[in-house]
Amino acid sequence: MLIGKVVGAVVSTAKDEKMQSLRLMVVRTMTVDGQEGSGYVVAVDAVGSGVGEVVLYASGSSARQTILTDKRPVDAVIMAIVDTWDVDGQVQYQKSG
Amino acid sequence: MLIGKVVGAVVSTAKDEKMQSLRLMVVRTMTVDGQEGSGYVVAVDAVGSGVGEVVLYASGSSARQTILTDKRPVDAVIMAIVDTWDVDGQVQYQKSG
Amino acid sequence: MLIGKVVGAVVSTAKDEKMQSLRLMVVRTMTVDGQEGSGYVVAVDAVGSGVGEVVLYASGSSARQTILTDKRPVDAVIMAIVDTWDVDGQVQYQKSG
Amino acid sequence: MLIGKVVGAVVSTAKDEKMQSLRLMVVRTMTVDGQEGSGYVVAVDAVGSGVGEVVLYASGSSARQTILTDKRPVDAVIMAIVDTWDVDGQVQYQKSG
Amino acid sequence: MLIGKVVGAVVSTAKDEKMQSLRLMVVRTMTVDGQEGSGYVVAVDAVGSGVGEVVLYASGSSARQTILTDKRPVDAVIMAIVDTWDVDGQVQYQKSG
Numbered sequence: 224m225l226i227g228k229v230v231g232a233v234v235s236t237a238k239d240e241k242m243q244s245l246r247l248m249v250v251r252t253m254t255v256d257g258q259e260g261s262g263y264v265v266a267v268d269a270v271g272s273g274v275g276e277v278v279l280y281a282s283g284s285s286a287r288q289t290i291l292t293d294k295r296p297v298d299a300v301i302m303a304i305v306d307t308w309d310v311d312g313q314v315q316y317q318k319s320g
Numbered sequence: 321m322l323i324g325k326v327v328g329a330v331v332s333t334a335k336d337e338k339m340q341s342l343r344l345m346v347v348r349t350m351t352v353d354g355q356e357g358s359g360y361v362v363a364v365d366a367v368g369s370g371v372g373e374v375v376l377y378a379s380g381s382s383a384r385q386t387i388l389t390d391k392r393p394v395d396a397v398i399m400a401i402v403d404t405w406d407v408d409g410q411v412q413y414q415k416s417g
Numbered sequence: 418m419l420i421g422k423v424v425g426a427v428v429s430t431a432k433d434e435k436m437q438s439l440r441l442m443v444v445r446t447m448t449v450d451g452q453e454g455s456g457y458v459v460a461v462d463a464v465g466s467g468v469g470e471v472v473l474y475a476s477g478s479s480a481r482q483t484i485l486t487d488k489r490p491v492d493a494v495i496m497a498i499v500d501t502w503d504v505d506g507q508v509q510y511q512k513s514g
Numbered sequence: 515m516l517i518g519k520v521v522g523a524v525v526s527t528a529k530d531e532k533m534q535s536l537r538l539m540v541v542r543t544m545t546v547d548g549q550e551g552s553g554y555v556v557a558v559d560a561v562g563s564g565v566g567e568v569v570l571y572a573s574g575s576s577a578r579q580t581i582l583t584d585k586r587p588v589d590a591v592i593m594a595i596v597d598t599w600d601v602d603g604q605v606q607y608q609k610s611g
Numbered sequence: 612m613l614i615g616k617v618v619g620a621v622v623s624t625a626k627d628e629k630m631q632s633l634r635l636m637v638v639r640t641m642t643v644d645g646q647e648g649s650g651y652v653v654a655v656d657a658v659g660s661g662v663g664e665v666v667l668y669a670s671g672s673s674a675r676q677t678i679l680t681d682k683r684p685v686d687a688v689i690m691a692i693v694d695t696w697d698v699d700g701q702v703q704y705q706k707s708g
Binding site: 282285289290310311312 | 521522523524525526527528529530531533538540542552553554555556557574575577578585587588589590
């Protein structure tokens with residue numbers, strides 16, 4: 224999995240029938256230093272995440288292992304909202320609130 | 321999934337028997353800044369997309385989860401045409417018409 | 418899938434029993450500009466391709482979806498010989514003959 | 515598989531129901547020269563590893579082949595703690611203790 | 612698949628129960644020019660390869676298609692020892708002996 228920040232969303236009307244009722248979020252990948260990287264992925268939201276939140280996403284066939292994404296043509300899923308993560312004893316991020 | 325722009329097509333006569341009746345599109349990957357990147361993929365079109373359209377494509381085994389691509393030797397599928405997508409509150413693209 | 422050019426072959430005597438009777442081709446990946454890139458892959462030939470031909474190959478589990486590669490430990494397969502492909506209205510390659 | 519060093523952990527309360535009871539470690543990928551690289555992955559710990567340990571992790575669908583990770587939406591798993599590894603006859607790392 | 616050179620091994624005592632009795636080799640990826648690249652992978656040896664040998668390895672779910680690796684949490688397998696390979700009519704490597 225990789226850590227990312229939800230920065231936006233994708234809206235689509237003309238789509239495969241198996242793509243109905245899914246929220247598609249734009250997620251910027253974060254580096255191990257806690258910075259936003261240049262990479263991104265569009266991931267299905269399986270946990271009610273919102274723009275600005277730091278999340279964990281899984282890629283590939285593993286993205287189809289949630290009940291929401293089962294058998295769907297999607298290769299990335301947000302399956303956890305991050306409360307906090309640390310590297311080398313340093314907190315990289317702490318969810319507020 | 322990644323966002324891409326359909327920029328062309330591939331034509332093939334000599335192909336595996338499971339590759340019949342598929343439209344193969346050349347898709348340039350878009351960066352999170354809404355620019356066309358240098359990367360590309362050849363993806364099966366499952367949604368009737370055309371050259372110039374911005375689309376969403378899935379890769380790997382997930383590309384075989386549409387009815388059209390089931391059990392076929394293909395690793396990328398266009399499964400949604402993008403109406404609009406935004407990053408950091410800014411609309412990166414808006415489908416015309 | 419990606420577009421590549423067949424540039425060579427690999428010969429192996431000591432191999433897993435499931436690797437019998439497969440032609441293993443060295444394929445240089447082509448860029449979207451129609452140039453030969455620095456990347457390559459060794460792919461099973463499922464369509465009778467030869468050195469010098471431009472082909473389409475699939476990677477990952479999708480590479481096992483041809484009858485020839487079913488259940489084999491291979492992660493890339495050439496499943497189409499390219500006749501022609503175009504980008505931005507320009508023909509990048511045209512098979513001769 | 516790749517060799518990595520466990521450098522931290524991720525804590526999440528709001529997560530997919532299939533993500534319960536898993537330890538999520540931040541693993542820095544190591545280069546073949548035995549240095550910590552800039553890449554990382556968040557991997558499920560299946561072997562009781564701790565911060566500072568050098569481990570082996572598997573990615574993709576293979577990450578779901580341990581009893582702990584079976585059918586879960588995870589794409590990386592730590593499935594071995596490294597005692598020692600060598601390259602070109604040189605020991606790159608030796609677990610202490 | 613990619614071509615690599617076996618340059619070392621990984622030893623592990625504390626590992627997932629499905630990782631018993633596997634030889635884990637460090638394999639440097641070779642470039643299409645026949646040089647050793649900077650990338651590497653740790654792969655299960657399914658063909659009795661040794662340090663110094665040039666081999667072919669498969670990644671992802673395909674790495675679990677040998678009898679030895681079936682259902683194991685491994686994402687790379689050496690499934691062929693290379694006798695010779697050529698690019699653009701030039702032999703890149705010839706196994707001695």
